[in-house]
Amino acid sequence: MKTIFTVVFFGIINMAIAQDEFFQPGSTIGGYGELHWNKANDADGNSTKNTMDFHRFIIYYGYNWTEKWSFKSEVELEHNFVADDHGELELEQAFVNYHAGNWGFQGGVILPTAGLLNEYHEPPLFLSVERPVYSKYIIPTTWFGNGFVFYGNHSGFNFRLALLEDLNGDGIVKDGHIRGGRGKGFKTTGESLTKNFSASYTGINGLRVGGSFTMNEAPTSAIKAETIHTWEYTQTAGTETEDDSDDFWEWADKVKEIEGKDGGSIGVSLFEINAKYDANKIFAVLEYGKSDFKGNNANDFTDFSSSGYYLDMGYNIGDFVNTNKLIPWLRISNVSKNDDDVKKQTDYLRFGLTWWPINDVAFKTDFANVTTDGTTTTEFNLGIGYKF
Amino acid sequence: MRLHSPIFKLKYFILILISAILLGGSPIRDATENYITSQFEDSISVKMHTLVLDTELKALVQNRVKQRFFRDELYYWTITQKDTTIAYALMDNVLGKSMPITFLVIVGIDGRIIISKVIKYREAYGGEVGNKNWLAQFTHFSDTSDFKVGKNIDGISGATISVNSLAKGIQKIAVLFPFIKDKLN
Numbered sequence A: 001m002k003t004i005f006t007v008v009f010f011g012i013i014n015m016a017i018a019q020d021e022f023f024q025p026g027s028t029i030g031g032y033g034e035l036h037w038n039k040a041n042d043a044d045g046n047s048t049k050n051t052m053d054f055h056r057f058i059i060y061y062g063y064n065w066t067e068k069w070s071f072k073s074e075v076e077l078e079h080n081f082v083a084d085d086h087g088e089l090e091l092e093q094a095f096v097n098y099h100a101g102n103w104g105f106q107g108g109v110i111l112p113t114a115g116l117l118n119e120y121h122e123p124p125l126f127l128s129v130e131r132p133v134y135s136k137y138i139i140p141t142t143w144f145g146n147g148f149v150f151y152g153n154h155s156g157f158n159f160r161l162a163l164l165e166d167l168n169g170d171g172i173v174k175d176g177h178i179r180g181g182r183g184k185g186f187k188t189t190g191e192s193l194t195k196n197f198s199a200s201y202t203g204i205n206g207l208r209v210g211g212s213f214t215m216n217e218a219p220t221s222a223i224k225a226e227t228i229h230t231w232e233y234t235q236t237a238g239t240e241t242e243d244d245s246d247d248f249w250e251w252a253d254k255v256k257e258i259e260g261k262d263g264g265s266i267g268v269s270l271f272e273i274n275a276k277y278d279a280n281k282i283f284a285v286l287e288y289g290k291s292d293f294k295g296n297n298a299n300d301f302t303d304f305s306s307s308g309y310y311l312d313m314g315y316n317i318g319d320f321v322n323t324n325k326l327i328p329w330l331r332i333s334n335v336s337k338n339d340d341d342v343k344k345q346t347d348y349l350r351f352g353l354t355w356w357p358i359n360d361v362a363f364k365t366d367f368a369n370v371t372t373d374g375t376t377t378t379e380f381n382l383g384i385g386y387k388f
Numbered sequence B: 001m002r003l004h005s006p007i008f009k010l011k012y013f014i015l016i017l018i019s020a021i022l023l024g025g026s027p028i029r030d031a032t033e034n035y036i037t038s039q040f041e042d043s044i045s046v047k048m049h050t051l052v053l054d055t056e057l058k059a060l061v062q063n064r065v066k067q068r069f070f071r072d073e074l075y076y077w078t079i080t081q082k083d084t085t086i087a088y089a090l091m092d093n094v095l096g097k098s099m100p101i102t103f104l105v106i107v108g109i110d111g112r113i114i115i116s117k118v119i120k121y122r123e124a125y126g127g128e129v130g131n132k133n134w135l136a137q138f139t140h141f142s143d144t145s146d147f148k149v150g151k152n153i154d155g156i157s158g159a160t161i162s163v164n165s166l167a168k169g170i171q172k173i174a175v176l177f178p179f180i181k182d183k184l185n
Helices: A002-019 A169-175 B006-023 B027-038 B055-065 B132-138 B160-183
Strands: A026-041 A047-064 A069-083 A086-099 A103-110 A145-154 A157-164 A194-201 A207-219 A226-237 A248-258 A265-279 A282-296 A304-315 A325-336 A345-358 A361-372 A375-387 B045-052 B073-081 B084-095 B100-108 B113-120
Touching (some): A169 A207, B027 B045, B027 B073, B027 B100, B027 B113, B055 B160, B084 B160, B113 B132, B113 B160
Antiparallel strands (some): A026 A375, A047 A069, A069 A086, A086 A103, A103 A145, A145 A157, A207 A265, A265 A282, A304 A325, A325 A345, A361 A375, B045 B073, B073 B084, B084 B100
């Protein structure tokens, strides 16, 4: 009996060892980065911008305890250094991941799935020097925060539910768009939690189609009732003549009463769809998104919506010039930060050339006409991006 | 019996060996052999072997494909039908973003790939390389084929690292096969 037990015991151990035969616990390092040279001219052709900027430097670090349990993180330095209001040092991802074949769980600093670039934003993966403007104001890429993710996939379909920190309602009021609402994991709240549900299909070679819906009641601050005293030196008697002997001045207390208000929230809902095709020498991307912002006792706020899209079309001519990958491309885009305000609606017509000498390094250049409320300005960008 | 006596150690070594034989079918091995069997219509037999890679040959293949072998040895299966070898299945691993991707390539005796399969994918992102449609692109490829992603092999948005890594891994098997074919059991 003892021998049978021992055989079974060692058999189980043997199976456990066999299961991890190729896996070794250990760490992984990766990263990406991009240098940009941005130039812009106003409608009269005068230079309004000429900057060189190592925009992003990211180090990825991961550790695998077992096949199923791992840790993943990304630390990002923006604009070379951090001092006063310049540059940013961000913990963009840091989560524990449990992965069990075709489903899993993540907890920590995570990324919601919104648009193509929020999760996959390494520079060699998109055409332009800068990320599409759509991916800044319609989808606030890179959007990260404290929270949890549940995901699964089956037969080419991928599903993901992210629950993360609230958006910052005051930031939305101040900036007038969703980007201002990112909490970036800094002492954020979890009063209603941001709910982000996404699905995508990748069952056809080269094609990815997907979409997501995100909603949150972004809290806004209360206004405290208070009395503000401002002492002003005021003329209280005399005439407006050169003779000031009859003038009389005295200090007066100007009292201003601020009415107290409770904090409210801004209901944010973001819907977006996306598609990318990268096969048969064709590179095409289409993204569309729309957000609604509805105040709920929010102070100094008027309901509004924002929307936008971009369409990329490129063709790989690398074979013709005997190089790995070379794509001339065209982008048509509209970004409306406020659908009721023409001064916040911009059209972009951008074209460029992107060269990948190897798949992980991209040299980029692009030129754009940028039209807002009938006025057209121009942009010219050069850049290099890498990932490893 | 003393714990550290040679007889005690021998007994437990034998027990481990027996248990490995009785219960030790590894999930990877079972999955692999079930898959191989499912790919052939008539009754076949499969037998597993280990191939230790010659240092010079290993370097030659690695330099040509620009990717290292995961280990100094490979597992392979001979697939026989009526005492005739009709194909070989070779297993190797490549690195995804941070974990190994275990894959199998079934190669005909002419050196052409019959089919490829991801036996085990261990990460949250990039699992799309296991899609049958994507792997079917390698069918009929051989050591002289162009495995370039973006040219002959379509990519997968969101799985760039896995795609590039696995395409080279499959190419390594195709390039290696003509050199080892005569040495296989």
